[in-house]
Amino acid sequence: MNxxxxxxxxxxxKTLQLLRAEHFPLLVGFFYLAFKQQDKIxxxxxxxQSLLGDYIYSLERQGITDYNKPSLxxxxxxxxxxxxxxxxxxxxxxxxxxxxxxxxxxxxxxDLNKQQFVGTHSRLIQFFHLLQQIVNTTSGPYERIQQLQxxxxxxxxxxEQIQQGNFLKPSGTQVKEDYFLAEETARRLLSDFRQVEENxxxxxxxxxxxxxxxxxxxxxxxxxxxQQQDYLWSTDQGKSFSAFWxxxxxxxxxxxxxxxxxxxxxIPAILEVKKEQTVDRIKTNLVxxxxxxxRSNDGLIEQLRKFVEQKNLSESxxxxxxxxxxxxxxxxxxxxxxxxxxxMEIDGLFKPSLIMERPIFTVPMKVAFEKTAVEDGLSxxxxxxxxxxxxxxxxxxxxxxxxxxxxxxxxTLSELLHHYPSTKGVAEILAYxxxxxxxxxxxxxxxxxxxxxxxxxxxxxxxxxxxxxIIFNR
Amino acid sequence: MEHEYALSLIALLxxxxxxxxxxxxxxxxxxxxxVKKYFLPVRLELFLDKSEGxxxxxQKESSEDEELLPRLTEKRQLNFLTSLLCVVLRKFLLEHDAxxxxxxxxxxxxxxxxxxxxxxxxxxxxxKQQEKIITTINKVLEIGFLRKMEDQEKNYEIHxxxxxxxxxxxxxxxxRKFQRYAEEKKxxx
Numbered sequence: 001m002n003x004x005x006x007x008x009x010x011x012x013x014k015t016l017q018l019l020r021a022e023h024f025p026l027l028v029g030f031f032y033l034a035f036k037q038q039d040k041i042x043x044x045x046x047x048x049q050s051l052l053g054d055y056i057y058s059l060e061r062q063g064i065t066d067y068n069k070p071s072l073x074x075x076x077x078x079x080x081x082x083x084x085x086x087x088x089x090x091x092x093x094x095x096x097x098x099x100x101x102x103x104x105x106x107x108x109x110x111d112l113n114k115q116q117f118v119g120t121h122s123r124l125i126q127f128f129h130l131l132q133q134i135v136n137t138t139s140g141p142y143e144r145i146q147q148l149q150x151x152x153x154x155x156x157x158x159x160e161q162i163q164q165g166n167f168l169k170p171s172g173t174q175v176k177e178d179y180f181l182a183e184e185t186a187r188r189l190l191s192d193f194r195q196v197e198e199n200x201x202x203x204x205x206x207x208x209x210x211x212x213x214x215x216x217x218x219x220x221x222x223x224x225x226x227q228q229q230d231y232l233w234s235t236d237q238g239k240s241f242s243a244f245w246x247x248x249x250x251x252x253x254x255x256x257x258x259x260x261x262x263x264x265x266x267i268p269a270i271l272e273v274k275k276e277q278t279v280d281r282i283k284t285n286l287v288x289x290x291x292x293x294x295r296s297n298d299g300l301i302e303q304l305r306k307f308v309e310q311k312n313l314s315e316s317x318x319x320x321x322x323x324x325x326x327x328x329x330x331x332x333x334x335x336x337x338x339x340x341x342x343x344m345e346i347d348g349l350f351k352p353s354l355i356m357e358r359p360i361f362t363v364p365m366k367v368a369f370e371k372t373a374v375e376d377g378l379s380x381x382x383x384x385x386x387x388x389x390x391x392x393x394x395x396x397x398x399x400x401x402x403x404x405x406x407x408x409x410x411x412t413l414s415e416l417l418h419h420y421p422s423t424k425g426v427a428e429i430l431a432y433x434x435x436x437x438x439x440x441x442x443x444x445x446x447x448x449x450x451x452x453x454x455x456x457x458x459x460x461x462x463x464x465x466x467x468x469x470i471i472f473n474r
Numbered sequence: 475m476e477h478e479y480a481l482s483l484i485a486l487l488x489x490x491x492x493x494x495x496x497x498x499x500x501x502x503x504x505x506x507x508x509v510k511k512y513f514l515p516v517r518l519e520l521f522l523d524k525s526e527g528x529x530x531x532x533q534k535e536s537s538e539d540e541e542l543l544p545r546l547t548e549k550r551q552l553n554f555l556t557s558l559l560c561v562v563l564r565k566f567l568l569e570h571d572a573x574x575x576x577x578x579x580x581x582x583x584x585x586x587x588x589x590x591x592x593x594x595x596x597x598x599x600x601x602k603q604q605e606k607i608i609t610t611i612n613k614v615l616e617i618g619f620l621r622k623m624e625d626q627e628k629n630y631e632i633h634x635x636x637x638x639x640x641x642x643x644x645x646x647x648x649x650r651k652f653q654r655y656a657e658e659k660k661x662x663x
Binding site: 088092093094205208299302315316318319320322323325326327329330331332333334335336337338339340341342343344345346347348349350351352 | 624
């Protein structure tokens with residue numbers, strides 16, 4: 001790390017940009033609440049949008065009024081800046097997830113904000129074990145046997161000690177320390193998945209770029225590479241991940257983990273310090289996150305294979321070349337082109353129409369009126385009723401909402417009715433509900449109810465009614 | 475006579491067959507040569523893209539030494555704006571495929587408009603031009619190259635069957651037309 005490297009990081013690194021972002025407190029507070037506390041990996045747009053709306057509203061109630069744009073605007077901006085990934089899965093609604101840069105920032109902030117004591121001992125031991133493991137697994141057979149024998153002697157000695165009555169329990173500190181280390185590793189592992197996915201995507205893009213740039217002969221070569229095995233899985237990233245997945249999915253590992261977790265939860269020293277459920281939920285969360293990586297990777301591989309397919313690729317290159325030629329011709333002649341002329345002819349689909357299947361012509365029936373002369377009649381109906389129609393003015397209601405939202409980003413229906421008491425009774429409430437459900441930005445919470453008060457203007461009678469909580473957003 | 479591939483024949487006569495129509499698709503893959511042979515005498519050709527997962531029938535052009543037969547399907551003729559839109563969408567799909575691995579190619583109305591506008595004559599009434607493009611989007615929607623997404627924003631998904639229709643031959647043909655046009659212009663000027 002020298003000056004140039006630091007400068008380049010300062011200018012370009014997404015994590016550092018996030019840390020300097022104008023909306024930093026909002027970003028971090030919201031991401032932590034929505035993703036970390038809920039243990040969720042991804043959200044649909046409307047879910048996240050209403051969650052952010054609620055969050056901004058709750059900030060406003062605390063007197064923080066710096067954020068007055070619609071919540072969707074923030075989300076779009078954040079995805080554009082690379083704090084979140086926004087993409088389409090199978091639904092027509094975009095999905096959001098945190099980008100690896102954001103995961104990094106959150107991780108770093110959490111480290112910064114550490115309240116627990118720093119366990120140095122457990123880390124040293126872990127470091128030691130890792131070194132041992134590397135040395136052990138890379139040594140020759142003769143050395144390995146020696147190591148194993150030494151280990152056996154040590155274990156034997158330990159058993160002997162315990163049998164003699166010298167059973168040493170680890171101190172509370174030591175247990176806590178180990179537990180914190182486990183917790184931290186679990187959390188890191190989960191947030192690293194975003195990076196794994198990102199790495200796969202990057203590998204994919206790189207491969208595509210190389211294929212495009214290479215000439216046909218090379219592409220031919222690559223084609224063979226791809227046919228042999230799924231390329232992405234044979235990179236270091238792919239191998240490590242598939243080993244992880246295999247281990248995670250093995251029955252033995254799952255059972256062992258269950259037993260371990262159960263035992264851990266019975267240790268008094270741990271109950272004392274345990275605040276979060278990270279370790280308990282690690283299994284489900286790992287399976288979820290890993291499954292997501294798997295799915296997205298399979299998609300990548302399938303697409304990549306399609307892309308590389310020889311005929312497809314050379315045709316694509318040819319088409320792109322032709323299209324570019326068309327574009328430059330159009331640019332040159334765009335003022336004079338004949339817009340009415342036929343320029344492109346594409347295949348029409350063959351649609352059989354069986355002529356004898358059509359119904360034959362039938363003579364339309366003519367209705368003959370017997371009395372053809374029209375005479376003036378006299379109306380006996382009461383026309384006054386036409387002028388006394390009961391009518392709820394939706395535009396007026398919309399204006400009420402707009403007025404209330406002038407200096408707030410959210411307003412509930414009950415608040416609204418407090419400012420503008422209902423004049424048309426329940427029908428007016430229904431109209432508000434219609435507005436709330438008709439426009440995407442408003443939010444109807446069917447899980448919770450609130451009481452609305454409606455007064456009949458003529459009889460002065462007061463009615464209470466239960467309705468789902470309705471929140472109007474700016 | 476009983477045909478094992480009657481299912482494929484009927485589905486193809488009705489329109490485009492996709493790989494999510496499991497039964498028909500499997501049947502088609504299995505009897506592909508038979509199905510091809512079936513339509514050969516009436517000069518219909520089976521277009522089958524296995525990796526993208528769709529198939530349809532198209533008119534086979536008769537070569538010179540063959541007897542000239544009347545056509546069973548008419549070509550669909552597209553005017554300038556519709557042609558341009560098809561070219562723009564085809565290019566967008568190519569770029570999309572070259573860049574990232576996501577299966578679905580989604581484009582916003584604004585993006586279509588701004589990519590198309592570049593090739594239209596300069597005008598003072600940009601609003602009218604924009605309206606025209608949007609009308610044309612609906613035409614392309616009708617052909618089946620686009621699908622309107624069910625969301626709040628105006629986004630469209632590009633159907634991958636556009637690859638089968640706006641293929642290398644068609645693009646080259648269109649290019650030749652433009653080239654001829656440009657040359658004639660030069661002569662008259």
